[in-house]
Amino acid sequence: MFKADTKKANPGNIVEFERNNIRFKGEVIPSQCQRSVIVDLTIMENFEEVEFDYERTVVAHENYRILS
Secondary structure, three states: OOOOOOOOOOOOOEEEEEEOOEEEEEEEEOOOOOOEEEEEHHHOOOOOOOOOOOOEEEEEHHHEEEOO
C-alpha cells in the first residue's frame, strides 16, 4: 500500500505518487499552489510507455512522498 509523506515538497524535489494503482515519479516545478504541487512526469524512464495524457499533473500534498 502506498504511504504518503507529511512533509511538503519544494521545486526540484523528486516525488512519487499513485493513481489508479500505478505509481508515478516526477519533479516538482515552481508554482503558486498552496495545497498541492505541479509535477513534471517526463523524468520517468518509461514515460512514453505509460498512457498519461499530459506531461505535468497536479498532486495534493497528502498524496505524494518525497524521494529526493
